[in-house]
Amino acid sequence: MARKTDVTVYIGRFNPFHKGHAHVLKQALETSKLVIVLVGSSGQARSLKNPFTFEERKEMIEKWHIGIDGDHAALRILPIRDYPYNDALWIRQVQSAVKKTITKFAVADGIANSKLLTDIAITGSDRDESTWYLNAFPQWKQALVEVYREDNTLNVSATDVRDWLFSDNSMANATRGPAIQATLPDSTRRFLGNFVSEHRVAYEALVEERRFVEHYKKIWSVAPYPVTFTTVDAVVV
Numbered sequence: 001m002a003r004k005t006d007v008t009v010y011i012g013r014f015n016p017f018h019k020g021h022a023h024v025l026k027q028a029l030e031t032s033k034l035v036i037v038l039v040g041s042s043g044q045a046r047s048l049k050n051p052f053t054f055e056e057r058k059e060m061i062e063k064w065h066i067g068i069d070g071d072h073a074a075l076r077i078l079p080i081r082d083y084p085y086n087d088a089l090w091i092r093q094v095q096s097a098v099k100k101t102i103t104k105f106a107v108a109d110g111i112a113n114s115k116l117l118t119d120i121a122i123t124g125s126d127r128d129e130s131t132w133y134l135n136a137f138p139q140w141k142q143a144l145v146e147v148y149r150e151d152n153t154l155n156v157s158a159t160d161v162r163d164w165l166f167s168d169n170s171m172a173n174a175t176r177g178p179a180i181q182a183t184l185p186d187s188t189r190r191f192l193g194n195f196v197s198e199h200r201v202a203y204e205a206l207v208e209e210r211r212f213v214e215h216y217k218k219i220w221s222v223a224p225y226p227v228t229f230t231t232v233d234a235v236v237v
Contacts, residue, residue: 020156029072042079063187
């Protein structure tokens with residue numbers, strides 16, 4: 001039997017948790033003693049990009065975890081916040097969270113010295129520039145996983161799931177819905193169904209926001225020049 005990695009770190013936003021995430025996390029759980037999932041963009045207000053709170057995303061992951069079989073690693077799920085203009089601070093936050101979690105795990109597991117858990121890996125799928133952080137921790141080895149594709153053909157994308165979930169276009173939902181839902185674990189599908197019914201006000205606000213954004217882009221589609229939909233804030237002291 002192959003030796004297991006002491007600790008594997010998995011960073012993501014999981015907005016929502018889909019089969020691509022599950023594919024990476026399952027491999028980490030099978031090859032490690034402890035898996036630390038760090039949920040990014042925590043503590044933000046609901047938006048089309050981040051519609052779910054940390055607690056809701058943690059619940060999605062835990063519900064999936066309960067349903068898997070086999071002898072797996074211990075799982076710890078923690079929030080981390082964004083520092084858009086300070087990568088160094090974000091990296092220090094991740095390192096601190098991992099160190100504290102290892103120490104707590106070692107104490108709870110009866111290990112006298114948490115320094116025994118020094119074999120640390122970072123996992124994920126290196127898709128594009130958005131996964132730059134996989135190379136930001138040279139002290140940890142990389143345990144990268146090939147990008148998951150549903151039936152080896154369909155890219156699994158949380159962006160597509162959010163577009164489908166918050167679209168008020170019934171024709172688009174009827175056409176794309178089955179394919180999008182196939183990219184989600186059963187536990188996530190149940191969570192989204194409950195979210196729509198239990199958080200109706202928040203859900204309808206997000207649907208309205210998406211409708212406004214799409215309408216705004218459509219108005220500018222006839223512009224005689226390329227349009228960049230970017231806003232900036234200025235702070236003058």
